[in-house]
Amino acid sequence: MIPFRKEQGVGEKDKLKTRNVKMKGMTLIVRKTTQLIAGMIFMYGIYVIIHGHLTPGGGFAGGVIVAGSLILVTLAFGGDFLKLLKEETGTTIVESFATIMVILIATAGFLFGTHIFFNNFLPKGIVGELVSAGVLPLYNIFVGTEVASSIFIIFLSLIIFKEESPQ
Amino acid sequence: MEIAISIITGLMIVGALYAIHAKDLLSSVIACGIVGYSLVICFLLLKAPDLAIVQIVVDTITLIIMVAVVLDSSREESFSKLDIKGYISAVTAIVLVLILLYFFTISLRSLDVLGKSSLRMADYYIEGAAQKTGSANLVTGVVFDFRGYDTMGEAVVLVTAVLGVLTILRLKGKK
Numbered sequence: 001m002i003p004f005r006k007e008q009g010v011g012e013k014d015k016l017k018t019r020n021v022k023m024k025g026m027t028l029i030v031r032k033t034t035q036l037i038a039g040m041i042f043m044y045g046i047y048v049i050i051h052g053h054l055t056p057g058g059g060f061a062g063g064v065i066v067a068g069s070l071i072l073v074t075l076a077f078g079g080d081f082l083k084l085l086k087e088e089t090g091t092t093i094v095e096s097f098a099t100i101m102v103i104l105i106a107t108a109g110f111l112f113g114t115h116i117f118f119n120n121f122l123p124k125g126i127v128g129e130l131v132s133a134g135v136l137p138l139y140n141i142f143v144g145t146e147v148a149s150s151i152f153i154i155f156l157s158l159i160i161f162k163e164e165s166p167q
Numbered sequence: 168m169e170i171a172i173s174i175i176t177g178l179m180i181v182g183a184l185y186a187i188h189a190k191d192l193l194s195s196v197i198a199c200g201i202v203g204y205s206l207v208i209c210f211l212l213l214k215a216p217d218l219a220i221v222q223i224v225v226d227t228i229t230l231i232i233m234v235a236v237v238l239d240s241s242r243e244e245s246f247s248k249l250d251i252k253g254y255i256s257a258v259t260a261i262v263l264v265l266i267l268l269y270f271f272t273i274s275l276r277s278l279d280v281l282g283k284s285s286l287r288m289a290d291y292y293i294e295g296a297a298q299k300t301g302s303a304n305l306v307t308g309v310v311f312d313f314r315g316y317d318t319m320g321e322a323v324v325l326v327t328a329v330l331g332v333l334t335i336l337r338l339k340g341k342k
Contacts, residue, residue: 048220053302056216058310060321064224071228092333099326106315118315124301133302139311143322150325154332155232161336162239 025078034076041069045148052140053133059140063147070152074159081163088156091149098146105138168212175212179205192242196233200226217306 025031048055049062079087109119125132182201189195203226210219249257292309300308310318 053304053307055304056306057220058217058304058307061217061220061224064221064228068224068228071231075231092329095326095329099322102319102322106319118312120300120312127297127301128303133300133308136300136302136307136311139318140307143318146322147325150329151228153329157332157336158232158236 026076030076034072038069038073041072042066045069045144049140049144050137051130052144053136054128054130059143060147062140063144064151066144066148067151067155070148071155074155081160084156084160084163088153088160091153091156095146095149095153098142098149101142102139102146105135105142172209172212175205175209190243192237192240193234196230196237199233200230203230217304 045062045065045068047062048057048065049059052058052062074084106118109115109117109121112121113119120134120136122134124134127133131137179202182198182205186195186198186202189198203222207219207223207226210216210222292313293305296305296308297303300312302308302312
C-alpha cells in the first residue's frame with residue numbers, strides 16, 4: 001500500500017512539473033500599451049490615497065485603483081506558476097500587516113489625551129495642507145494598502161486555481 | 168435633475184431584467200455593467216464624487232473578473248419548462264411583489280423629498296467638521312474619525328472575504 005501511494009505522489013509531482021504550467025500573456029499591442037499605462041495608473045492610485053484627506057477619494061478608492069494596475073500587468077504579461085504562488089504569499093503578508101497597523105494606530109489613541117479608541121492624537125496642522133489632519137493620512141495609507149492587496153489576492157487565487165486544477 | 172435620475176433608474180431596471188433573461192451569460196454580465204455605470208452617473212448627479220470614484224473602479228474590476236470567468240465556462244444558461252411547482256412559485260412571487268408595492272406606496276407618503284431630508288446627526292457632523300478633524304475632505308473626516316468603528320469593520324470584512332476565498336479555492340488539502 002505504501003509504495004503504491006509513494007509512486008502516485010511522485011507521478012503527480014512529475015506531471016505538475018512537465019505540464020508546462022505557464023499562464024499565457026496577451027498580444028504585443030496589449031503588452032506595449034500596458035507598459036506605457038500601468039505605471040501611470042499605479043501613480044494615480046498612490047495620489048488618490050495620499051490626498052485622501054484633501055480631495056475626493058481616499059483609502060478605498062485609491063487601493064482599488066492600485067490593485068487594478070497590478071491586475072492589468074498580470075493579465076497582459078501572464079507569468080510563471082511558481083512566481084504567481086510566491087506573489088500570493090507576499091501579498092498575504094502585506095495585507096495582514098496593513099490590517100494590524102490600522103488596528104494598532106486606532107489602539108494608540110488610548111495612550112494620548114482623552115483615552116478613547118480612534119483618538120486623533122497627532123497635531124492637526126492647517127486645514128488644506130498635505131501634512132495635516134493628524135492620523136487620518138496614516139489610516140488612508142494603511143487602508144489603501146490593505147484594500148489593494150486583498151483585491152489582488154482574490155484575483156491571484158482565482159488564476160492559481162485555474163492553472164492548478166486538472167483539465 | 169429628478170427627471171434625469173428617473174430615466175437612469177429606468178435604464179438600470181431594464182438592464183437588470185435583461186441580465187436575468189439573457190441566454191448568453193456574457194451579455195448578461197455586460198447588462199450588469201449597465202446597472203453599475205448608471206449608478207455612477209446617479210452618484211455624480213447627487214453630488215457624491217467619493218462614492219462615484221469607488222463605484223466606477225470596483226465595477227470595472229468586477230466586470231473584468233466576471234468576463235474572465237464567463238469566457239472560461241460554457242456561456243450557456245440552461246432553461247427548463249414550467250411545471251406545477253414553477254407556476255406556484257411564480258404566482259407566490261407576483262403576490263409578494265404586489266404586497267410589497269402596496270406597503271411601499273404607504274411608506275413613501277411619509278418620506279421627505281429626495282436630498283432634502285432633515286437629518287439630525289448630519290448637521291452636527293457638517294458644523295465645524297474641518298476644525299474638529301483637521302481634514303478638508305469631510306467624507307474622510309467622517310469615515311476615519313467620527314465613524315472609525317465602521318471603517319475598521321469594513322477592513323476586517325475584506326480580510327474575512329480573502330480568508331474565505333483562499334479556503335475555498337485551495338486544491339492541496341482537499342483530497
